[in-house]
Amino acid sequence: MDAAFTAEQDEIRRTLREILGKRCGPDEVKAAVRTADGYDRELWQQLSRQLGLPGIAVAEEYGGVGCGPADLALACEETGRALLPSPLLATAALCVPLITALGTDAQRSALLPSLASGGLTAALAVPGPALATALALTGEDPAGQWSGGGRAGGIQARADAAGEGWRLYGEAAQVLDGHSAPLLLVAAHAGGFARSRTLLFLVREGAPGLVRSRQTVLDETRPQARIQLRDVPAELLGAPDGEGREADVLGALAATGRTASAVLAAEAVGAAGRALARTAEYVCRREQFGRAIGSFQAVKHRLADLYVQVQAARSAAYYAAWDPDQGGLALAQALEALRMTAGEAIQLHGGIGFTWEHDAHLYFKRAASDELLFGPVHRLRAHAADRAGLFGPAPAAATHAPAPAHGPVSTVAAVAASSPAQEKVAV
Numbered sequence: 001m002d003a004a005f006t007a008e009q010d011e012i013r014r015t016l017r018e019i020l021g022k023r024c025g026p027d028e029v030k031a032a033v034r035t036a037d038g039y040d041r042e043l044w045q046q047l048s049r050q051l052g053l054p055g056i057a058v059a060e061e062y063g064g065v066g067c068g069p070a071d072l073a074l075a076c077e078e079t080g081r082a083l084l085p086s087p088l089l090a091t092a093a094l095c096v097p098l099i100t101a102l103g104t105d106a107q108r109s110a111l112l113p114s115l116a117s118g119g120l121t122a123a124l125a126v127p128g129p130a131l132a133t134a135l136a137l138t139g140e141d142p143a144g145q146w147s148g149g150g151r152a153g154g155i156q157a158r159a160d161a162a163g164e165g166w167r168l169y170g171e172a173a174q175v176l177d178g179h180s181a182p183l184l185l186v187a188a189h190a191g192g193f194a195r196s197r198t199l200l201f202l203v204r205e206g207a208p209g210l211v212r213s214r215q216t217v218l219d220e221t222r223p224q225a226r227i228q229l230r231d232v233p234a235e236l237l238g239a240p241d242g243e244g245r246e247a248d249v250l251g252a253l254a255a256t257g258r259t260a261s262a263v264l265a266a267e268a269v270g271a272a273g274r275a276l277a278r279t280a281e282y283v284c285r286r287e288q289f290g291r292a293i294g295s296f297q298a299v300k301h302r303l304a305d306l307y308v309q310v311q312a313a314r315s316a317a318y319y320a321a322w323d324p325d326q327g328g329l330a331l332a333q334a335l336e337a338l339r340m341t342a343g344e345a346i347q348l349h350g351g352i353g354f355t356w357e358h359d360a361h362l363y364f365k366r367a368a369s370d371e372l373l374f375g376p377v378h379r380l381r382a383h384a385a386d387r388a389g390l391f392g393p394a395p396a397a398a399t400h401a402p403a404p405a406h407g408p409v410s411t412v413a414a415v416a417a418s419s420p421a422q423e424k425v426a427v
Helices: 007-023 026-033 041-051 069-082 088-102 105-117 249-285 297-322 324-348 360-374 377-388
Strands: 122-125 155-159 166-176 183-190 197-204 210-214 224-236
Touching: 007 041, 007 069, 026 360, 069 088, 069 249, 069 297, 088 105, 088 122, 088 166, 088 183, 088 249, 122 166, 166 183, 166 197, 183 224, 197 249, 249 297, 249 324, 249 360, 297 324, 324 360, 324 377
Parallel strands: 122 183, 155 183
Antiparallel strands: 155 166, 166 224, 183 197, 197 224, 210 224
16 A cells, blocks of 8 residues: 555645645734635635636546545645645535535536635534534434524524525524625524424525624634524525435434544644644744753753654644545544644744734634644543543444545554654555
């Protein structure tokens, strides 16, 4: 088995790193997040045209590149290095898989080509701070209580009086890129107590009763919005009841969560690797007692420990890109590596590193924000342990998807939690 990247994957990495190196420095990132959209639209269009970035994992029949999750994760490792503010995660990692899995032929044909070209962006709205629960990252909720559960709160859906559509009422407080995305995928509870279920709906910008407001958040590179739905007309994602088997929405959300966790792990590894590289460069320049502090043994040991942790997390992230069932563990390890690396970066930059305006805090904010949104780490690991049956009866053996034809595969990353990996050892 060849564990090296293909020539196409190396070219994606090289081209993306070159573009982001020129257009996405710390100053450009800070300027982009303070725009109304929260990202640089011109750069987003360039990445869409030159690399087909939002369409990497979209089938060719819908105008995408036709690659797999491994290629998307590889690209997101580079966007994580630059802390690129963009709708890539919300659109390509969360919404595209759900539309592909649940949408009708007409919905896929209408939406996926625009999403793949970058002309349309989308956001996933779930009630309250329940994104990690909805994606089954930190626990299972077979009843879908997070969407409302028939009680007050959450987002409720009811068929309109004419029986030709749906109306939504409720609120989602933490919607990634929800203030700027023209298309919203809204998870809502329907059926009351008699036929309680969670469904997904399409809501377009400008719909009557839709109120969106951008929130002030810790990490500005991950803009979030509060979405209020006041009797908003919506289109059901998928076939209506009576037109075939009812879609497994919770199953599709869980599958999307597994893939998204692998993408997020790769993104966090990219950020951690870049923070470590910048810190190592700084300690070689900063002098104390007449010598560079990077020459002190204590500093060398701290950086060596971080290097091992980042490389182990990279190996785990690559493995999860091939086998998304391991995404939860990979995400936990990557988030921990990013948090530790960002914290040490602030410490080793000394007095200047503690100033809020220093670039090291961009990585620290990303680490804290991602753990709040998709973690925490201990719950990611606890859920993985429960799924593996470590503290109870083991579940039925999971069926692993075959390795993608052009994705990197690794036989050693299964022990990534305890062993470092070289740059070319992928998953």
